[in-house]
Amino acid sequence: METQSARIIVLGAGAWGTTFAQVLADVGNYVTLWARDERTAGAINEFHTSKYLPGVVLPRKVSATTTVEPLLSEADGIVVALPSDALQEALPKFLGLITEDQEVISLTKGLFHGQFTSQIIAEAWDRPRDTITVISGPNLANEIIARQPAATVVACPQAERAKRVGKWCDAGYFRPYYSVDSLGCEVAGVVKNVIALAVGAAAGMGLGKNTSSTLITRGLAEMTRLGLALGANGETFLGLAGIGDLSTTCTSELSRNYSFGFNIGRGLTVPQALAASKGPCEGVKSCQSVLELANQAGVEMPITESVVDVIKHGHTAAQMGERLLGRARKRDGVSIELV
Numbered sequence: 001m002e003t004q005s006a007r008i009i010v011l012g013a014g015a016w017g018t019t020f021a022q023v024l025a026d027v028g029n030y031v032t033l034w035a036r037d038e039r040t041a042g043a044i045n046e047f048h049t050s051k052y053l054p055g056v057v058l059p060r061k062v063s064a065t066t067t068v069e070p071l072l073s074e075a076d077g078i079v080v081a082l083p084s085d086a087l088q089e090a091l092p093k094f095l096g097l098i099t100e101d102q103e104v105i106s107l108t109k110g111l112f113h114g115q116f117t118s119q120i121i122a123e124a125w126d127r128p129r130d131t132i133t134v135i136s137g138p139n140l141a142n143e144i145i146a147r148q149p150a151a152t153v154v155a156c157p158q159a160e161r162a163k164r165v166g167k168w169c170d171a172g173y174f175r176p177y178y179s180v181d182s183l184g185c186e187v188a189g190v191v192k193n194v195i196a197l198a199v200g201a202a203a204g205m206g207l208g209k210n211t212s213s214t215l216i217t218r219g220l221a222e223m224t225r226l227g228l229a230l231g232a233n234g235e236t237f238l239g240l241a242g243i244g245d246l247s248t249t250c251t252s253e254l255s256r257n258y259s260f261g262f263n264i265g266r267g268l269t270v271p272q273a274l275a276a277s278k279g280p281c282e283g284v285k286s287c288q289s290v291l292e293l294a295n296q297a298g299v300e301m302p303i304t305e306s307v308v309d310v311i312k313h314g315h316t317a318a319q320m321g322e323r324l325l326g327r328a329r330k331r332d333g334v335s336i337e338l339v
């Protein structure tokens, strides 16, 4: 029988990694954050603060280090909370230090160079993808750090691993639901960021709730079509990691993706909107890859396509709207038809 407190390392001491570390500490686990700079680690260890979470005092059980290698072999679980474009640089140095019986948990909602986070981790650490647990849901760090109630999906094809990880983060205010569909959770976590860019852009143009609800609903259809084509379970998209996270990200000014889109909608350029962002905009990084994946799978994703036109081809938010409204008329519903 496993003891109640686990030893957990969180790689990435930013907003979500630090917040998730607090969740784990609140349950009674021993948590160490890996920060890449001494300043971030020092602020956590000496003052229990983080520049990523202004005004927050962290539990004393959360500590940080810049030298995590000696701690990895003793850990029960390793959490990856890095932005998607940092994974290929940051992860390989830990190859050989993590074994298959340890739990590896991904919090990163990204698709980088055509690879979902669990694929990148599996390759970097030479372990089967189906041993990696994905945690995804309507989980804005700034709300969870204040211990506001929220639920999440803890998903792993090896169900026992999801159960084990779920117990570690079952903090009461943070409520895990279990799934074996980690692929569906990853698809949803990536596509919702792209859709949030479009919804934010519409809001930034001054458009109202009818427009945002239209984009959210059709965005759900896009996400579901792609997920089904890739082999995910359709139910996932109607759950917390699907419509749950989509609605949070598309309606909150705390979302970096929505806020980025909002700034585009009010006329900022892509570089200006990126400079104004308070953190990684995964949708900006992943939209092209999502579209390529959709094209390979023969799936139509018009909202994603119009976001790519804005990010990569200099289209304005107004052109994005015109293009979407000019499309051929379709049947309503989350259809699995690919045309």
Ligand SMILES: NC(=O)c1ccc[n+]([C@@H]2O[C@H](COP(=O)([O-])OP(=O)(O)OC[C@H]3O[C@@H](n4cnc5c(N)ncnc54)[C@H](O)[C@@H]3O)[C@@H](O)[C@H]2O)c1
Residues within 6 Å of the ligand: 012, 013, 014, 015, 016, 017, 035, 036, 052, 081, 082, 083, 084, 086, 087, 089, 090, 107, 108, 109, 110, 139, 140, 141, 142, 279, 280, 282
């Ligand atoms: N913030 C949220 O509300 C939230 C919620 C759920 C999921 N996520 C996902 O979590 C991931 C991280 O987001 P975040 O909000 O914590 O970002 P963040 O910018 O707040 O933190 C990222 C951290 O990674 C570190 N980092 C960056 N590159 C690195 C490298 N090469 N080596 C080592 N460390 C490096 C940064 O120094 C920083 O501490 C993203 O994929 C995001 O989509 C975020």
Ligand SMILES: O=P(O)(O)OC[C@H](O)CO
Residues within 6 Å of the ligand: 109, 137, 138, 139, 140, 141, 193, 196, 245, 248, 249, 254, 255, 256, 257, 258, 280, 281, 282
């Ligand atoms: O700030 P965003 O847009 O990266 O969204 C954060 C989380 O993914 C919301 O669940």
